Amino acid sequence: MSEKVTSKQLAFILFGIIVGYGTMSLPKNTALTGGTTGWIWLILLAIITSIYTYMVWYTGIQFPGQTLVEYSSRLVGKWLGAVIIFLFILYYIGFLISSTSIAVEAVKLTLLSKTPNWFISLVLCAVIYYALTLKLNGLARFSEIYGILVIISTVILIVLMLSQINPLSARPLFTTFNFKIKSMESFTYLVYAFVGFEFIYLIPLSKERKNKTPWIILVTIILIGCIYALLAQASIGILGADSIVYYDEALFTAVRRLNIPLLQIFKRLDGIFFVTFIMTFFTTSALVAYGLSYILSSLFKKLSYKIFSILILSMTFVSTLFLNSYEVIELFKIWVNTIGIGFCYTIPLLLFIIAKVKKHEKKKT
Amino acid sequence: MIVIILCFLPLTACWDYLDVEKRSMVISVGIDDKNGESTIIGGIGSVIGTSEDKGVKRYFFKGIGDDFADARLHIDSSLPFPLFLGTSRSIVFSESYASKSIEPYLNRIDQLYDYRKSVLLTISKDPIEEILDRDIEQDVSVGFLLENIMEQLTRNGKALYVTAGDALNRIPMKYTAYLIPYIGLKDDIIQYLGLCVMKDSKLVDIVKVEDTDGIIYLLNKKPRLTEYIEHPKDKNIRILYITTVSGKKIYTDLKKEQLQINVELNVDAELRGQTYILPISQSEKKLMEKQLSSKIKEDIQSIIERSIKEYNCDFFDFYEYFRIQHPKLYDELDWNLVYQNAKVDVSVKARIINKNMRDPNALGKK
Numbered sequence: 001m002s003e004k005v006t007s008k009q010l011a012f013i014l015f016g017i018i019v020g021y022g023t024m025s026l027p028k029n030t031a032l033t034g035g036t037t038g039w040i041w042l043i044l045l046a047i048i049t050s051i052y053t054y055m056v057w058y059t060g061i062q063f064p065g066q067t068l069v070e071y072s073s074r075l076v077g078k079w080l081g082a083v084i085i086f087l088f089i090l091y092y093i094g095f096l097i098s099s100t101s102i103a104v105e106a107v108k109l110t111l112l113s114k115t116p117n118w119f120i121s122l123v124l125c126a127v128i129y130y131a132l133t134l135k136l137n138g139l140a141r142f143s144e145i146y147g148i149l150v151i152i153s154t155v156i157l158i159v160l161m162l163s164q165i166n167p168l169s170a171r172p173l174f175t176t177f178n179f180k181i182k183s184m185e186s187f188t189y190l191v192y193a194f195v196g197f198e199f200i201y202l203i204p205l206s207k208e209r210k211n212k213t214p215w216i217i218l219v220t221i222i223l224i225g226c227i228y229a230l231l232a233q234a235s236i237g238i239l240g241a242d243s244i245v246y247y248d249e250a251l252f253t254a255v256r257r258l259n260i261p262l263l264q265i266f267k268r269l270d271g272i273f274f275v276t277f278i279m280t281f282f283t284t285s286a287l288v289a290y291g292l293s294y295i296l297s298s299l300f301k302k303l304s305y306k307i308f309s310i311l312i313l314s315m316t317f318v319s320t321l322f323l324n325s326y327e328v329i330e331l332f333k334i335w336v337n338t339i340g341i342g343f344c345y346t347i348p349l350l351l352f353i354i355a356k357v358k359k360h361e362k363k364k365t
Numbered sequence: 366m367i368v369i370i371l372c373f374l375p376l377t378a379c380w381d382y383l384d385v386e387k388r389s390m391v392i393s394v395g396i397d398d399k400n401g402e403s404t405i406i407g408g409i410g411s412v413i414g415t416s417e418d419k420g421v422k423r424y425f426f427k428g429i430g431d432d433f434a435d436a437r438l439h440i441d442s443s444l445p446f447p448l449f450l451g452t453s454r455s456i457v458f459s460e461s462y463a464s465k466s467i468e469p470y471l472n473r474i475d476q477l478y479d480y481r482k483s484v485l486l487t488i489s490k491d492p493i494e495e496i497l498d499r500d501i502e503q504d505v506s507v508g509f510l511l512e513n514i515m516e517q518l519t520r521n522g523k524a525l526y527v528t529a530g531d532a533l534n535r536i537p538m539k540y541t542a543y544l545i546p547y548i549g550l551k552d553d554i555i556q557y558l559g560l561c562v563m564k565d566s567k568l569v570d571i572v573k574v575e576d577t578d579g580i581i582y583l584l585n586k587k588p589r590l591t592e593y594i595e596h597p598k599d600k601n602i603r604i605l606y607i608t609t610v611s612g613k614k615i616y617t618d619l620k621k622e623q624l625q626i627n628v629e630l631n632v633d634a635e636l637r638g639q640t641y642i643l644p645i646s647q648s649e650k651k652l653m654e655k656q657l658s659s660k661i662k663e664d665i666q667s668i669i670e671r672s673i674k675e676y677n678c679d680f681f682d683f684y685e686y687f688r689i690q691h692p693k694l695y696d697e698l699d700w701n702l703v704y705q706n707a708k709v710d711v712s713v714k715a716r717i718i719n720k721n722m723r724d725p726n727a728l729g730k731k
Contacts, residue, residue, distance in 0.1 A: 109478075113478065166534075168682060168685040168686070168689065169534070169685065171689045172688075172689045172692055175692045175693070239530075239534055240534035240535070240537075240538065242534075242537040242538045242539070243533060243534045243535075243536070243537045243538070245537075246537065256482060257482050257483060257530045258483075259481075259483035259528075
């Protein structure tokens with residue numbers, strides 16, 4: 001693999017894959033976790049995530065130009081490496097199916113209530129397939145463009161939302177007594193909103209600009225944390241901490257509540273910002289689908305990348321058809337959450353320690 | 366690949382596509398329950414391409430049933446096109462329905478996807494048929510009229526615009542109290558008549574528009590009210606001031622089970638008119654500032670005390686201030702018990718800031 005990604009693109013890929021899946025229910029889970037002070041958890045999680053991202057990057061930079069598929073056996077041995085790759089595949093299958101089905105569900109519930117699921121899913125999978133044919137460099141450039149659009153519109157959205165909040169319901173911002181996790185389940189959803197940084201394992205890193213990249217990654221993750229916190233706080237300000245917990249897609253509900261007469265014909269904003277949300281769903285799904293096709297195609301060299309991407313997307317398409325009832329989706333989500341959090345918060349640590357130890361040994365000899 | 370994608374483009378929203386002309390667009394909705402039966406009535410504005418003058422035709426629908434779903438079924442069976450609620454401008458509840466609880470219909474608004482949550486809520490003095498099924502000349506239809514009246518009054522700081530979303534946000538709270546505009550016929554014209562006090566989504570009482578000043582000072586974002594003061598020298602001369610709030614501070618405290626509410630208000634007053642011109646000296650101005658302060662203080666104090674003693678209903682959101690200022694205490698409190706013994710201390714500082722670019726003292730300067 002000779003595809004190289006600049007550090008700026010790396011930041012946007014991170015942004016593209018992390019932001020998306022969890023954003024819709026984020027305000028609800030923030031409110032459930034800590035009421036109006038829940039945003040502190042988001043910032044804390046962002047800091048922890050940035051440390052983890054650094055670990056992933058550090059492991060990757062020890063093997064320049066290679067990806068986890070190639071260096072896992074060198075790092076932890078053949079068997080453990082295979083287990084890690086297998087877990088990675090399992091996790092990404094779940095991640096891909098859940099993010100796609102949620103995107104389909106969200107489009108159906110909020111915009112096209114009468115259009116059948118299979119059609120939305122088909123269109124989404126077709127577009128993702130097109131994105132996959134561009135491979136990593138294409139996807140990186142495309143996340144850059146989408147990332148910029150998403151950041152700009154999100155900032156506008158936050159400003160507009162903050163102008164409309166009821167300042168009483170978003171407060172108090174700090175209390176000493178409230179600082180505990182009220183609901184562990186919603187806290188795991190908050191953790192899950194930051195999942196996705198392990199994608200760096202699948203990017204061949206180069207040693208150029210080695211000193212600058214970690215900072216860019218750090219800033220990106222903290223920025224995501226700040227955007228999350230502001231979105232959550234603004235939604236709580238609009239809906240109220242007591243009422244927001246009843247809405248699964250709290251962010252979209254909050255955007256739908258906005259009514260800004262000052263903007264004349266743009267006073268209703270849901271249509272405009274839903275496009276942004278779809279962009280974030282789409283980048284997440286596309287990047288995960290790429291990751292999956294990449295791992296599979298480099299493991300089984302007999303079949304080409306293209307065939308794998310078609311296979312994976314048809315699998316996604318079929319499984320979104322089966323994920324059609326609330327209970328199934330909930331069960332599935334719990335499964336993906338568990339495996340995702342398990343994968344993202346244990347394996348990077350393990351690999352990081354091993355990489356650190358190996359480097360130390362190398363220095364000694 | 367691009368060809369495949371292009372093929373999808375013309376198909377956008379094909380299952381959901383419905384022409385504007387093929388929808389019954391609701392402008393106003395009225396909710397009543399007569400003899401225990403739910404009644405939904407409302408006005409529809411339908412776009413018709415052939416009409417020459419306005420292009421909009423108005424007609425009314427009415428559905429009666431055991432519950433709202435049943436009533437809605439009756440409505441649907443009488444309409445040429447499917448109902449689209451996204452265009453509704455205002456919802457009118459009858460007084461009798463509101464006194465039982467408007468919560469069921471609010472939840473229905475929440476759960477019906479096409480309803481705008483920023484739709485205006487009102488409660489009507491008169492039978493809702495009489496209000497909604499009315500030919501008016503001021504506006505396209507009653508739904509728009511109510512929305513526009515409330516919007517202009519609120520923007521000019523004289524009333525409160527309450528949306529379904531505002532009410533919905535309060536329902537899950539530990540303590541639910543809010544206000545809804547009261548409308549009705551006066552001299553055979555549809556008017557804004559005051560504010561309805563809602564406790565737990567039930568109508569408790571109505572504050573007449575003359576008595577709402579105190580509420581507006583505290584709850585409107587930019588209050589702008591008119592106050593009359595008599596000239597200290599001549600009681601026949603009335604001086605008109607427009608007042609705006611330049612600073613508002615609310616402190617709450619709980620000491621020995623006694624709730625103390627302190628309201629501090631800074632009011633700026635602009636001179637807007639005198640019935641007869643008479644010079645105003647500096648000392649008279651000071652005197653008038655004092656009079657104005659005590660008048661506004663009286664307005665606010667009396668309505669807060671009324672809310673405590675008559676209704677025991679905190680529609681001023683003092684509980685929100687308390688929650689912010691004492692979050693731990695609030696979690697353990699029953700606000701109903703605390704509020705009924707609350708002590709209120711209002712202090713108002715009024716300042717006359719300009720004289721409308723006039724000089725009433727011109728002759729005195731000689």
